[in-house]
Amino acid sequence: MSxxxxxxxxxxxxxxxxxxxxxxxxxxxxxxxxxxxxAELPSLITTDxxxxxxxxxxxxxxxxxxxxxxxxxxxxDIAAMGGTPSLCVVSIALPCxxxxxxxxxxxxxxxxxxxxxxxxxAGGDTNSWNGPLVVNITLxxxxxxxxxxxxxTAKPGDLLLVTGKLGGSLGGRHLDFKxxxxxxxxxxxxxxxxxxxxxxxxxxxxxxxxxxxxxxxACLKQDCIPIHDSVYEIQDARTPLEHALYDGEDFELxxxxxxxxxxxxxxxxxxxxxxxxxxxxxxxxxxxxxxxDGQTHSLKPQGWEHRLQ
Amino acid sequence: MSxxxxxxxxxxxxxxxxxxxxxxxxxxxxxxxxxxxxAELPSLITTDxxxxxxxxxxxxxxxxxxxxxxxxxxxxDIAAMGGTPSLCVVSIALPCxxxxxxxxxxxxxxxxxxxxxxxxxAGGDTNSWNGPLVVNITLxxxxxxxxxxxxxTAKPGDLLLVTGKLGGSLGGRHLDFKxxxxxxxxxxxxxxxxxxxxxxxxxxxxxxxxxxxxxxxACLKQDCIPIHDSVYEIQDARTPLEHALYDGEDFELxxxxxxxxxxxxxxxxxxxxxxxxxxxxxxxxxxxxxxxDGQTHSLKPQGWEHRLQ
Numbered sequence: 001m002s003x004x005x006x007x008x009x010x011x012x013x014x015x016x017x018x019x020x021x022x023x024x025x026x027x028x029x030x031x032x033x034x035x036x037x038x039a040e041l042p043s044l045i046t047t048d049x050x051x052x053x054x055x056x057x058x059x060x061x062x063x064x065x066x067x068x069x070x071x072x073x074x075x076x077d078i079a080a081m082g083g084t085p086s087l088c089v090v091s092i093a094l095p096c097x098x099x100x101x102x103x104x105x106x107x108x109x110x111x112x113x114x115x116x117x118x119x120x121x122a123g124g125d126t127n128s129w130n131g132p133l134v135v136n137i138t139l140x141x142x143x144x145x146x147x148x149x150x151x152x153t154a155k156p157g158d159l160l161l162v163t164g165k166l167g168g169s170l171g172g173r174h175l176d177f178k179x180x181x182x183x184x185x186x187x188x189x190x191x192x193x194x195x196x197x198x199x200x201x202x203x204x205x206x207x208x209x210x211x212x213x214x215x216x217x218a219c220l221k222q223d224c225i226p227i228h229d230s231v232y233e234i235q236d237a238r239t240p241l242e243h244a245l246y247d248g249e250d251f252e253l254x255x256x257x258x259x260x261x262x263x264x265x266x267x268x269x270x271x272x273x274x275x276x277x278x279x280x281x282x283x284x285x286x287x288x289x290x291x292x293d294g295q296t297h298s299l300k301p302q303g304w305e306h307r308l309q
Numbered sequence: 310m311s312x313x314x315x316x317x318x319x320x321x322x323x324x325x326x327x328x329x330x331x332x333x334x335x336x337x338x339x340x341x342x343x344x345x346x347x348a349e350l351p352s353l354i355t356t357d358x359x360x361x362x363x364x365x366x367x368x369x370x371x372x373x374x375x376x377x378x379x380x381x382x383x384x385x386d387i388a389a390m391g392g393t394p395s396l397c398v399v400s401i402a403l404p405c406x407x408x409x410x411x412x413x414x415x416x417x418x419x420x421x422x423x424x425x426x427x428x429x430x431a432g433g434d435t436n437s438w439n440g441p442l443v444v445n446i447t448l449x450x451x452x453x454x455x456x457x458x459x460x461x462t463a464k465p466g467d468l469l470l471v472t473g474k475l476g477g478s479l480g481g482r483h484l485d486f487k488x489x490x491x492x493x494x495x496x497x498x499x500x501x502x503x504x505x506x507x508x509x510x511x512x513x514x515x516x517x518x519x520x521x522x523x524x525x526x527a528c529l530k531q532d533c534i535p536i537h538d539s540v541y542e543i544q545d546a547r548t549p550l551e552h553a554l555y556d557g558e559d560f561e562l563x564x565x566x567x568x569x570x571x572x573x574x575x576x577x578x579x580x581x582x583x584x585x586x587x588x589x590x591x592x593x594x595x596x597x598x599x600x601x602d603g604q605t606h607s608l609k610p611q612g613w614e615h616r617l618q
Contacts, residue, residue: 039348
């Protein structure tokens with residue numbers, strides 16, 4: 001893409017933007033964007049860089065799904081704090097060959113989700129190069145009036161709950177998943193949750209993130225882990241349980257509440273997706289997996305090995 | 310870099326961070342960072358993606374200078390709005406070979422500037438891959454009480470001023486330049502400026518950005534353009550004036566004020582660097598360059614050709 005091509009692409013983006021939220025006073029077109037925040041609520045910021053060959057494979061994936069995923073992973077981070085997304089900036093490095101078409105597809109997928117979750121696209125940076133497609137989104141959001149839901153505030157005795165089903169996401173769901181923004185807000189608004197994280201690196205790894213942050217341990221019940229249907233179609237050396245524990249990119253919510261509150265949530269089942277009790281927090285800093293026969297095994301963080309270089 | 314290598318690198322970053330500003334309530338370590346804004350002042354947001362082979366050449370440049378530049382170009386954008394930088398998030402894609410060492414150097418250069426300008430590093434995303442070094446910074450800031458300085462508010466009759474000297478930056482200065490954050494704040498605080506932009510794409514191109522945004526024209530005086538000493542060392546087909554007009558990556562401030570105010574600024578010379586009168590805004594939407602003999606030529610936006618793919 002030539003310099004004039006970049007300019008014309010930016011003009012295309014500006015004409016294609018979804019309706020901008022009122023918080024954006026001045027979108028793309030100056031040295032920075034200008035916005036205003038609700039100072040009564042804490043602000044949230046997260047950023048994710050996705051690269052061709054690592055987080056997606058452009059030879060197997062439509063760029064629209066890449067754009068969708070780039071926005072979705074950031075939305076999932078805001079969801080994991082019980083927050084509401086507000087606006088983002090988008091940086092793209094487009095390959096020289098077919099860059100404009102790829103760019104439009106990528107932005108299309110990204111804008112689909114921006115529209116759905118009322119996220120403003122305040123600005124960005126577009127480039128082209130003799131390299132693979134790279135996209136970075138930085139997303140801002142606001143915590144709820146109850147404050148952000150941290151990883152570090154789980155307590156021993158809390159029950160561990162998870163939304164949806166786990167495993168097999170890399171078969172394709174990781175490019176299409178629906179970030180749990182509304183689900184998280186509903187749970188946070190109506191119940192007293194103690195801690196939350198999104199399952200991006202795999203249940204075992206993200207559980208360990210929670211345990212390390214909260215200085216707790218946990219015991220998971222092996223036969224309670226909700227396994228996604230897609231896992232049973234995978235033909236490899238891993239068991240379905242191992243896929244659910246280690247695959248990652250599920251982007252479901254893992255959260256804790258005290259037993260009475262967790263029971264209320266499980267009874268209510270307030271979401272369109274199942275909420276499952278998978279275990280309990282303990283005071284000793286270790287993670288155990290209990291088999292149906294009562295035997296326990298140590299659970300190591302093993303998610304996301306596909307990201308290893 | 311392995312997954313455990315990435316984890317250890319993130320731990321290194323967290324231990325090496327400069328003092329965080331009070332606006333950051335919760336830095337790296339959760340799904341998002343948490344901060345609070347001064348709601349009385351408009352917030353600013355900018356993002357820049359730098360790629361090896363396009364914005365720098367790692368085979369000729371120490372990664373520390375790349376990190377410095379990645380932060381400096383964002384700081385320059387905040388400066389161009391007359392704002393104060395506050396916090397950033399940093400995304401990095403490190404090449405597999407020597408990734409950890411490159412990452413530490415990059416972060417070192419970036420943190421030097423963060424420390425100097427009291428910018429918090431609220432979070433980020435680190436990755437490694439079989440690709441070139443890529444770094445993206447998203448920087449937040451706040452406008453001054455006088456509001457942000459836009460590109461779109463120059464008026465016909467305004468005088469056009471520029472800080473410092475132009476041209477020859479690609480010989481090395483583009484990796485070491487000092488972003489004009491303090492200079493911009495001082496000018497904005499003490500004088501009534503109409504419009505401002507930073508000279509990143511080259512004087513001719515950034516002048517056109519200003520003209521298009523403000524629906525004005527301009528006439529530059531050829532013999533008033535301040536030419537950087539380094540230009541005279543360049544042996545190529547371009548004249549020194551052409552280097553000053555078209556090279557780009559100067560990261561100086563181009564701004565306008567009404568004639569009386571501009572005269573006051575020129576008289577005061579309130580900065581450690583020179584402020585030079587280079588021309589005047591006109592009502593007809595064209596840019597002209599006036600030679601010493603009074604002849605005028607049309608000035609086209611030709612900066613940044615080195616970015617062309």
